[in-house]
Amino acid sequence: MDKLLVRGGNRLSGTIPISGAKNAALTLIPCALLTEEAVTLRNLPRLADIDGFQHLMTQFGVSHTIPGKRPEEFGRNVTLEAMRITSSVAPYDLVRKMRASILVLGPLLARTGEATVSLPGGCAIGNRPIDLHLKALEAFGAHIELAQGYVKASAPDGGLPGGEFDFPVVSVGATENAVMAAVLCKGTSKLINAAREPEIVDLCNLLTAMGAEIEGIGTSELTIHGVKSLHGATYRVMPDRIEAGSYACAAAITGGDVLLGGANYDDMASTIHALRNIGVEVTQEKEGVRVAANGPLKAHNLTTAPFPGLATDMQAQLMSLLCKAEGTSVLKETIFENRFMHVPELTRMGADIETTGRTAIVRGPVELTGAEVMATDLRASMSLVIAGLAAKGETTVRRLYHLDRGYERLEEKLQLVGADIERVGDD
Numbered sequence: 443m444d445k446l447l448v449r450g451g452n453r454l455s456g457t458i459p460i461s462g463a464k465n466a467a468l469t470l471i472p473c474a475l476l477t478e479e480a481v482t483l484r485n486l487p488r489l490a491d492i493d494g495f496q497h498l499m500t501q502f503g504v505s506h507t508i509p510g511k512r513p514e515e516f517g518r519n520v521t522l523e524a525m526r527i528t529s530s531v532a533p534y535d536l537v538r539k540m541r542a543s544i545l546v547l548g549p550l551l552a553r554t555g556e557a558t559v560s561l562p563g564g565c566a567i568g569n570r571p572i573d574l575h576l577k578a579l580e581a582f583g584a585h586i587e588l589a590q591g592y593v594k595a596s597a598p599d600g601g602l603p604g605g606e607f608d609f610p611v612v613s614v615g616a617t618e619n620a621v622m623a624a625v626l627c628k629g630t631s632k633l634i635n636a637a638r639e640p641e642i643v644d645l646c647n648l649l650t651a652m653g654a655e656i657e658g659i660g661t662s663e664l665t666i667h668g669v670k671s672l673h674g675a676t677y678r679v680m681p682d683r684i685e686a687g688s689y690a691c692a693a694a695i696t697g698g699d700v701l702l703g704g705a706n707y708d709d710m711a712s713t714i715h716a717l718r719n720i721g722v723e724v725t726q727e728k729e730g731v732r733v734a735a736n737g738p739l740k741a742h743n744l745t746t747a748p749f750p751g752l753a754t755d756m757q758a759q760l761m762s763l764l765c766k767a768e769g770t771s772v773l774k775e776t777i778f779e780n781r782f783m784h785v786p787e788l789t790r791m792g793a794d795i796e797t798t799g800r801t802a803i804v805r806g807p808v809e810l811t812g813a814e815v816m817a818t819d820l821r822a823s824m825s826l827v828i829a830g831l832a833a834k835g836e837t838t839v840r841r842l843y844h845l846d847r848g849y850e851r852l853e854e855k856l857q858l859v860g861a862d863i864e865r866v867g868d869d
């Protein structure tokens with residue numbers, strides 16, 4: 443297995459191109475199940491999760507082709523076509539590798555009237571239940587059974603009627619599944635306390651381009667008037683706000699000055715707010731978002747929350763940055779129960795972090811030193827790379843398959859701005 447060698451101390455400067463958003467792409471791809479016409483997605487990130495999801499789609503009879511040649515270095519365009527759904531079963535073997543696979547449930551049910559999808563199970567960062575996905579679909583008239591580790595959903599003859607669902611807690615995945623099912627319901631559906639992450643806006647925009655009728659896009663109350671059928675569309679995946687935020691932390695921890703090429707300033711508001719409070723300069727430029735760290739970094743308290751709050755997907759990276767900030771910072775993780783697995787690894791690099799339940803207390807600034815560390819999940823992996831960039835000596839990051847799920851050609855992008863980082867085969 444490959445590992446990353448990071449030799450810290452280089453100040454990052456230059457431009458990092460930001461890829462299409464993984465978490466948007468993973469809900470845009472299953473939209474192709476909703477129509478017999480072709481859906482072309484532009485700027486899909488080249489990531490293990492995207493390849494895995496495309497593979498899952500072939501299970502249902504979806505074809506993919508790559509239209510034309512793409513001149514850019516990163517990303518790719520893919521045309522997905524589900525002329526006929528040949529199976530509505532998502533088997534365990536394909537689903538277990540990706541929690542996002544559950545997002546085929548809503549569209550398969552809406553298009554064919556039935557869907558059998560393996561339960562995704564937990565993952566390293568927490569339990570990740572799907573009860574709200576199922577309750578929302580039941581509110582639309584679906585019949586749901588759980589048996590042998592599978593969800594079996596069916597619609598009444600003639601299709602799902604549609605209905606109203608009030609989410610007791612904000613759920614990104616359940617909102618996505620519900621929206622994808624509602625667009626083909628017979629009547630009007632209402633989602634109250636829906637998630638309003640930018641990735642959900644991206645989903646609603648693609649569906650609108652396919653002929654869906656959705657009101658309240660970008661708010662926590664969505665009204666969806668079901669339509670008889672959807673048509674094809676060509677759509678560009680939004681820039682990855684979490685990838686951009688991660689590189690912002692990388693630039694800041696090295697006292698660098700980096701342009702995040704193509705990043706969307708508004709989508710990054712909560713991360714930008716945190717960075718500014720930590721003492722990092724952030725400016726909106728025509729070509730993206732510029733991050734410069736010229737002065738000392740200051741401690742700052744952070745609490746993760748659904749959008750527009752601070753994304754849980756930014757917590758680990760900001761924690762690494764706070765290790766170099768003057769003072770004590772308190773970080774609270776409110777979304778996942780087990781998302782501090784980077785702490786013991788950062789501690790091995792010299793960090794001073796204490797955790798109690800879902801709270802971490804970070805004392806800084808500390809001198810970070812290179813060490814052999816093990817990546818435990820996607821954003822935890824990135825936090826170790828960020829710490830490595832500021833550490834004295836060499837850091838070896840192992841278990842790169844987590845990083846490869848979410849960061850397109852990470853080492854190449856960091857090399858572009860002067861980082862001393864390389865991927866080598868394990869010995």
Ligand SMILES: CC(=O)N[C@H]1[C@@H](OP(=O)(O)OP(=O)(O)OC[C@H]2O[C@@H](n3ccc(=O)[nH]c3=O)[C@H](O)[C@@H]2O)O[C@H](CO)[C@@H](O)[C@@H]1O
Nearest residue numbers: 465571572573574575611612613614615616748754755777
């Ligand atoms: C609100 C939030 O920040 N969601 C994050 C979550 O999305 P993801 O869609 O994976 O998770 P949800 O948004 O659904 O989960 C939010 C909360 O709701 C709970 N829950 C969820 C579904 C359900 O059926 N029942 C239930 O109780 C979860 O345990 C969690 O505490 O992880 C993604 C990957 O890290 C992030 O990109 C999302 O920003």
Ligand SMILES: C=C(OP(=O)(O)O)C(=O)O
Nearest residue numbers: 465541542755820821848
């Ligand atoms: C945990 C993440 O992804 P996933 O939901 O695909 O596991 C993430 O994007 O930080």
